[in-house]
């Protein structure tokens with residue numbers, strides 16, 4: 001499948017963003033551990049959440065989580081600490097995404113987990129049993145999802161958990177999001193020093209929980225306004241919070257440097273404010289930024305900067321190589337089609353110094369990566385008639401993305 005995209009002169013729309021998949025997936029795991037009967041409300045309908053809902057409802061022997069990293073990591077810990085035997089598997093790409101750090105940590109706590117393919121990678125056979133808990137050290141430089149997975153089961157362990165993070169903690173706001181949600185469900189869990197988290201053995205309390213919209217999904221709308229730069233354009237969102245616990249809510253600061261301002265207006269009696277974003281003329285002449293806390297924002301910011309001719313040096317990108325695809329290679333390859341020559345350094349840095357080449361305008365490949373499709377679609381503002389291959393990949397986190405673009409006046413066919 002391929003879409004051809006043409007942008008409107010002005011964008012003026014109210015967008016119902018999808019619910020956050022990170023919050024949905026945590027809520028589902030914690031809800032299951034709390035043995036509650038009130039399912040979290042406003043769950044995301046994206047692929048990555050549906051695989052967890054399906055696994056929890058049907059409990060098949062073989063659970064296929066497809067391409068969902070959070071589902072793979074969160075369910076590994078959940079199944080290891082819950083009675084029953086399961087095989088946990090996913091897409092071919094998932095079988096290349098490492099899980100050894102989490103499996104080693106769980107085995108250290110007494111879990112029975114076996115690799116069915118390559119050592120250190122899915123698929124896994126997991127025989128659930130009661131785990132003791134205690135003190136554990138876990139490397140935090142590959143994926144924060146291992147730590148979130150261990151933390152979420154921690155209140156149910158006999159001795160709770162004291163978890164020390166070694167080698168630095170990337171994606172740290174996701175760890176804080178996990179701790180915050182655990183506390184929302186009654187857990188006693190917090191940082192006890194700069195790199196140690198203590199979780200006491202105290203059962204979760206069942207409660208009603210409503211999922212906030214997804215700040216990561218808002219990033220593509222910021223990108224559209226930054227690329228368009230038209231003062232008349234405005235996008236409004238509902239369901240986002242100002243003081244959100246989602247690390248990606250920092251998108252509003254990053255894009256304030258790239259010509260998009262954010263305004264909140266509270267409506268009496270409504271739980272969430274309306275968030276409005278508008279273009280303004282003020283842009284930085286160049287941007288240096290460390291993405292190690294917010295890796296999912298890298299693609300929309302990289303595409304925006306290149307297309308607005310803002311040279312950049314972005315660090316903290318090492319983990320982009322082990323996500324849905326090698327995002328560093330994918331960004332370099334696809335931006336070259338549009339005439340921008342990026343280089344990577346030290347495995348974790350992406351640099352654009354303004355070097356250009358002749359654009360081929362070949363269709364953009366998406367590499368089974370929702371964020372490649374969503375980050376390149378706004379490029380149609382600069383390159384009318386841009387073609388995107390396999391656009392259906394957006395269902396991983398934002399199934400309504402193309403319909404929302406149409407609603408905002410883009411022609412998508």
Ligand SMILES: O=C(O)C1=C[C@@H](OP(=O)(O)O)[C@@H](O)[C@H](O)C1
Nearest residue numbers: 022070143144145171174295296
């Ligand atoms: O915990 C989460 O919900 C997530 C953590 C991040 O992964 P890493 O910790 O692997 O960087 C992020 O990229 C992913 O989209 C969602």
Ligand SMILES: C=C(OP(=O)(O)O)C(=O)O
Nearest residue numbers: 067068069070296323324
């Ligand atoms: C990296 C992502 O997801 P996951 O690791 O959960 O597959 C993402 O959504 O960008």
